[in-house]
Amino acid sequence: MSALVVDSLSVVFGAFRALDDLSLAVDAGEVRAVIGPNGAGKTTLLDAITGITRPRSGRIVLGDGLDLTQHGEAAIARAGVRRKFQKPSVFPALTVRENLSLGCGPGCPPGAQADRIAAALAETGLEARAGALAGALAHGEKQWLEIGMVLASEPRVILLDEPVAGLSDAETARTAELIATLRRPDRAILVIEHDMAFVEAVADRVTVLHEGRTLFEGGMAAARADARVIEVFLGR
Ligand SMILES: Nc1ncnc2c1ncn2[C@@H]1O[C@H](COP(=O)(O)OP(=O)(O)OP(=O)(O)O)[C@@H](O)[C@H]1O
Ligand SMILES: [Mg+2]
CATH class of the missing domain: 3.40.50.300 (P-loop containing nucleotide triphosphate hydrolases)
Known part of the structure; x- marks a missing residue:
């Protein structure tokens, strides 16, 4: 199918x-x-x-x-339908967690947001970096964060x-x-x-x-x- x-x-x-x-x-x-x-x-x-x-x-x-x-x-x-861009496009002045919450998007059910962020942190292996500013991440971590932002919307x-x-x-x-x-x-x-x-x-x-x-x-x-x-x- x-x-x-x-x-x-x-x-x-x-x-x-x-x-x-x-x-x-x-x-x-x-x-x-x-x-x-x-x-x-x-x-x-x-x-x-x-x-x-x-x-x-x-x-x-x-x-x-x-x-x-x-x-x-x-x-x-x-x-x-969600996309990770060729050039990583995370919000550098926001934390990893805040970026993931934006990834969840305006259509994200409020009750589901915490669970989705936790799942995206676990899937991307970024749990220990949840409070870090996205701008402070290594290049690879930024790529994973952007994938996490895609995931938070359950696409x-x-x-x-x-x-x-x-x-x-x-x-x-x-x-x-x-x-x-x-x-x-x-x-x-x-x-x-x-x-x-x-x-x-x-x-x-x-x-x-x-x-x-x-x-x-x-x-x-x-x-x-x-x-x-x-x-x-x-x-x-
Ligand atoms: N907005 C645009 N206006 C005019 N030409 C464009 C535009 N966007 C892309 N192109 C042209 O279309 C072609 C395809 O570009 P595209 O970015 O899709 O390639 P790509 O396969 O992703 O290449 P790369 O591997 O370098 O990322 C290129 O010749 C590019 O210059
Ligand atoms: Mg391209």
């Missing part, structure tokens, strides 16, 4: 097609990686899903039939843009473990990354984007063996 369906999506900037009739479907319970060279359209795909960028044509449909292209950013977030679609960029090997391994714990039967996770070992560790399937189109879809082992994928991306 698909939790997120992207159907013939095109995003155009001037004369440039950043996404060109792109289709992909992420199953409930799946972790899908989207990989591909710089400028392939990966972040643009997340911008379209989250309502930041209006597509020229196509549909983006949740499992319950909601077409996200007909809704704005706030309604899409309320529908349970059904999680979008992660380069969650291990700039992390050490140990922090990357920790992030892979964290993502494995985010999997739920009713949740789709879409992760963009350039770190292929990380992608292999976390993803069920990969979609290789190239010039706004799908070049390959399948397992990471098959992607590594695919001549076109090697030519445009992995062989570089």
